[in-house]
Amino acid sequence: MAQLSEDTFAFGGPLMSIEQAADLAGQRIRPVEGTEQVALADADGRVLASDVVAGLDLPPFANSAVDGYAVRFVDLASAGETRLALSGRLAAGADAAGIATAGVAVRVFTGAPIPEGADTIFMQEDVTAEEGFVRLPAGLKHGANARPAGEDIAHGETALSAGRRLRPQDLALLAALGHASVDVRRRPRVAIFSTGDELAEPGLPLPPAAIYDANRAALRAMVARAGADVVDLGILRDEPGSLAGRLREAARGCDLILTSGGVSTGEEDHVKAAVERVGALVFWRIGIKPGRPVAMGVIEGVPFIGLPGNPVAVFVTFAFVARPVVARLAGAAHVAPVPLPVRLGFPYLKKPGRREYVGVSLTPAADGVMIASKHAQDGAGVMTSLTRTEGLVELAEELTRIEAGTLVPFLAYDLLMA
Structure with missing residues (x-):
């Protein structure tokens, strides 16, 4: 768990850009400690803990990219058509050992190993087949339609770098390199809660003058999509004393505390007072709309983010301010989306x-x-x-x-x- 000092989020500037906010959080927050091995089936969205170095060539052997005929380029006529005898047949998964290639053509299929000595492959639709022979047209380049060993990744090359948030295509690459599992970082634990005597839990009867809690539903999903585990503290009532205790309790079991609303300077904004009772709080005046000052704080060494209370502002400020913080905690290299x-x-x-x-x-x-x-x-x-x-x-x-x-x-x- 990251341990921060109470002045971690102090900022002296009058108005902060979105990029400054993300950079400042990235500089002052350390990734959570701890790694684990997970099966590839469970690794989508997890953050790679260490570099993956290829333990073999990919592909591991030279193979044909097409259905056709493998030949030695030196056996082709310098001009005009070449006629060669057929020698052997190789499908994907067949053993090419001992198959002759000098002065002959070998029938091959996509993915089949290229027999030793052959280096160029004619597509079957370009070839005229006769009984025991093939006629090969002129003009094909040396090495055409042949995939050399290591064409994709060479043995010893870094295939994936630490800090990468794994995607389906990354899992395919890991599988192709023979990995059944992968070393990933522990997911950060993010506590979320809503405060307010006016809030009701969805699914229950709605009391007079109450509204259903919408922000927590959004935050649960956004935090999970950002690669963290959600610790849902539910709705906390506007009682400064109990709020402070719940915040302290959350800090002892989580890596980030995230909420919306309740951190302004009004008489009924009790979250602000509760945070200041058990930690430190500053306001970042970020030049963003919708939104307003985002509260950043530290509670017993654990970062706290207080987002605005309106749901559209919650969505926008999470996307551009809180999400980079979650990514940093997860050990991921956060990359801003390209518009x-x-x-x-x-x-x-x-x-x-x-x-x-x-x-x-x-x-x-x-x-x-x-x-x-x-x-x-x-x-x-x-x-x-x-x-x-x-x-x-x-x-x-x-x-x-x-x-x-x-x-x-x-x-x-x-x-x-x-």
Whole structure:
């Protein structure tokens, strides 16, 4: 478990960019300790604990990329057609030992080993077959259609580097190298909770003047997708004394404490007082909308992040502020998603000095460029601005008026939560 000092998140600047927030968290938070061996079947999304060095060539032997005929290039005529006798037949998995290749052609199939001496393969559709012979056209390059041993990865080469969050294609590579299991980092344990006397648990009757707790449902899923184990503390009531005790208890069993709401300076924002009772709290004024100051703190050496209370602001600030912290704790190399350009389908006014994110849907224009259309309502509490759109357009800090037709960056929700 990472042990941080109480001034870990101190920041002296007046307004922090999203990149500064991610970089600062990355510098000041250490990955959790501990590794484990897991089967490949359970390794998707886990973070690789150490470099994987190839213990064999991939492919491990020279093989044919096509169905056809293997020959020695030196046996081909310098000009015109070549006629060679057939000698042998090799399918995938067959043993090529002892098969002659000098002055002859060998029938091979895709994946079959290339017999010693042969180095070039003609595709069967380019060859004229006769009884016991084949006629080979001129013009084929030396080495055509032959996969040499180690073409993909050579023995001793680093196949995958530590810190990589494993994907299906990575698992395929590990399997091809003969690995049935892999060494991965322990998942961080992230405690989440909601506070408020007005909150009710979904599935239960809704009392008067109450609302169902939506933010915790989103945070559970986002934390899990970020590669951490969720410790759900449920709904904590607005009682400063009990809140402080639950925070201290969570810090002793988790690597990060994450919540939404309750950390402003109002009289009913009891999380702020509870954190300050058992640890330290600072506010990062991040130039982002939707959102507001994000609370960063330390409780008994464990980092605490307090996100805004509105659900759209929770989604956005988690994606750009909290997710890099979770990735760092997991030992992963967090890579910011790369946006794609789309054409804004509406004019937009904004204040300078902050980056704004607006939920949009996309439709193709006649020239193939996607046009971004804004949801009818886009307040920080309007959840349908997320559920009825496909992603966010990113409007830079220096912009104040963006005209319809302007090309702007677009980030799909799937990319933000990948």
